[in-house]
Amino acid sequence: MIEIRGVTKRYGALTALDNLSLTIGPGEVFGFIGPNGAGKSTTMKILAGLLQPDSGTATVCGHSVATEAPAIRRVLGYMPDFLGVYDDLTVDEYLQFFASAFRIERGRRRAVVSSVLELTDLTDKRHAMVDSLSRGMQQRLGVARVLIHEPKVLLLDEPASGLDPRARIELRELLLELKRMGKCIMVSSHILTELAEMSTSIGIIEKGRLLFAGSIADAFARAGAGERIAVALEPGSADGAAAAERLRADARVAGVTLEPPGPDGAPGGLIVELTPGVHGHHFLIESLMAGGARIASFTPRPIKLEDAFLRLTKGQLN
Ligand SMILES: Nc1ncnc2c1ncn2[C@@H]1O[C@H](COP(=O)(O)OP(=O)(O)OP(=O)(O)O)[C@@H](O)[C@H]1O
Numbered sequence: 001m002i003e004i005r006g007v008t009k010r011y012g013a014l015t016a017l018d019n020l021s022l023t024i025g026p027g028e029v030f031g032f033i034g035p036n037g038a039g040k041s042t043t044m045k046i047l048a049g050l051l052q053p054d055s056g057t058a059t060v061c062g063h064s065v066a067t068e069a070p071a072i073r074r075v076l077g078y079m080p081d082f083l084g085v086y087d088d089l090t091v092d093e094y095l096q097f098f099a100s101a102f103r104i105e106r107g108r109r110r111a112v113v114s115s116v117l118e119l120t121d122l123t124d125k126r127h128a129m130v131d132s133l134s135r136g137m138q139q140r141l142g143v144a145r146v147l148i149h150e151p152k153v154l155l156l157d158e159p160a161s162g163l164d165p166r167a168r169i170e171l172r173e174l175l176l177e178l179k180r181m182g183k184c185i186m187v188s189s190h191i192l193t194e195l196a197e198m199s200t201s202i203g204i205i206e207k208g209r210l211l212f213a214g215s216i217a218d219a220f221a222r223a224g225a226g227e228r229i230a231v232a233l234e235p236g237s238a239d240g241a242a243a244a245e246r247l248r249a250d251a252r253v254a255g256v257t258l259e260p261p262g263p264d265g266a267p268g269g270l271i272v273e274l275t276p277g278v279h280g281h282h283f284l285i286e287s288l289m290a291g292g293a294r295i296a297s298f299t300p301r302p303i304k305l306e307d308a309f310l311r312l313t314k315g316q317l318n
């Protein structure tokens with residue numbers, strides 16, 4: 001659905017995108033992550049046909065962004081990072097305006113606008129002035145606007161920025177709904193946990209270079225991060241050293257840290273890091289018990305996308 005090949009974009013002396021290549025398939029929700037100034041918005045503007053690359057090519061649904069702008073506009077919905085200001089327009093008028101801009105026939109406009117209002121939960125606000133909406137509602141209106149012409153591909157540039165927790169959850173639900181509808185979505189965000197929940201794949205960009213593209217599981221594996229499990233021991237248990245020895249010899253275990261006993265005599269414990277890509281805990285419990293450890297609690301701590309992101313953007317690649 002989206003194909004970027006060797007795209008370079010310069011602003012004067014600054015190389016904003018450096019030979020970027022990326023493919024996004026149907027039904028994919030591609031989370032685009034990168035520090036400020038990495039080139040995310042620039043990439044989206046190029047795909048939307050608002051910027052021309054200095055070299056390289058990009059297509060959306062097989063249409064060249066450089067030479068087939070009208071076709072791109074039909075298949076693509078682009079939500080920029082700023083909505084812009086529209087004085088003296090109600091929500092309904094605003095959406096009607098875009099419906100006519102997209103040449104939706106007059107007779108169908110009302111129904112189309114009603115359906116996007118419904119989907120974005122803005123029906124109650126249809127007669128409110130756009131400028132009077134809260135930030136979260138404005139973001140949802142931005143999404144409503146890009147859905148008007150039923151595009152197959154959506155580019156959403158930081159749709160969750162500035163939203164309170166509740167509005168973020170609502171936005172996430174909306175994006176999951178769009179995913180269920182089979183849209184191909186490229187979404188940028190700095191809120192990594194959120195991207196992890198809704199994306200089927202992610203791309204990490206830094207200084208205009210793509211550091212990684214693939215599934216979230218692959219990102220973790222590439223970052224060399226495995227799941228961690230905190231094991232607390234019962235009073236009277238063996239001290240964990242023997243269990244740690246056994247675990248260190250197991251290829252499924254990347255490392256074991258012993259936690260010393262507490263000052264109040266509470267027994268220590270172990271932090272076990274699994275080898276990236278290893279899942280399932282049964283072997284671990286068996287091995288601990290065989291080492292004489294009596295388990296008081298066993299707490300898997302899933303690795304976070306933040307950890308993988310930090311490792312990848314520090315250049316700590318495997
Ligand atoms: N119109 C412009 N003129 C000059 N430089 C620009 C222009 N637009 C972007 N840049 C520069 O290009 C680089 C990439 O910017 P871009 O907006 O694509 O980053 P981003 O990943 O979207 O960042 P953010 O997370 O802050 O939104 C930055 O260094 C930025 O300063």
Ligand SMILES: [Mg+2]
Binds near residue numbers: 040041042
């Ligand atoms: Mg940006």
